[in-house]
Amino acid sequence: MILMVRADDRLIHGMVAVSWTSHLKPETILVANDVVAADSFKLMTMKMAKPAGVNLVIKSKDDSIKALNNPINDRKKIFLVTETVEDALYIYERVDGKFKSLNVGTAGVNKKPGEQYYPTLPQVFMTVEEFESAKEMANEGVEIFAQITPTRERMDFKDIEKIFNTHK
Numbered sequence: 001m002i003l004m005v006r007a008d009d010r011l012i013h014g015m016v017a018v019s020w021t022s023h024l025k026p027e028t029i030l031v032a033n034d035v036v037a038a039d040s041f042k043l044m045t046m047k048m049a050k051p052a053g054v055n056l057v058i059k060s061k062d063d064s065i066k067a068l069n070n071p072i073n074d075r076k077k078i079f080l081v082t083e084t085v086e087d088a089l090y091i092y093e094r095v096d097g098k099f100k101s102l103n104v105g106t107a108g109v110n111k112k113p114g115e116q117y118y119p120t121l122p123q124v125f126m127t128v129e130e131f132e133s134a135k136e137m138a139n140e141g142v143e144i145f146a147q148i149t150p151t152r153e154r155m156d157f158k159d160i161e162k163i164f165n166t167h168k
Contacts, residue, residue, distance in 0.1 A: 008105035017051040023150035026079035028055040032064035085130035101143040120146040
């Protein structure tokens with residue numbers, strides 16, 4: 001069972017390893033990222049940030065989909081972390097709607113040149129493409145929200161949508 005998905009371009013770091021993991025209490029953190037899964041150095045550094053008492057699995061997006069669609073994982077408490085909202089949508093469309101909430105975390109901290117980012121909350125940014133991907137999932141009933149940590153301010157999708165509607 002996927003407890004929550006977090007789109008965060010830093011993937012595993014203090015907020016994910018400590019705050020969200022303590023809040024969600026998952027058995028496993030699954031990082032779905034093609035680049036990290038193929039890079040032994042990045043794999044090693046992500047594993048060093050792993051919180052105690054939780055399994056950390058790092059797979060490509062397609063291998064993550066295979067694992068999430070395997071019935072053996074249906075009863076496991078999984079916290080899924082993707083780099084972007086588009087990656088979350090890619091997985092959502094291929095895992096038979098197995099997740100119900102998407103936390104847009106600090107996406108946009110590692111801004112890519114030439115991309116236009118819009119702030120939703122302090123430290124939380126989204127591109128138009130991420131917003132459109134989030135909107136697709138919201139239209140399917142996925143709860144979309146921006147929040148840095150479980151104890152900080154939260155912005156629901158209707159308020160995120162207002163931000164993007166003003167930029168059209």
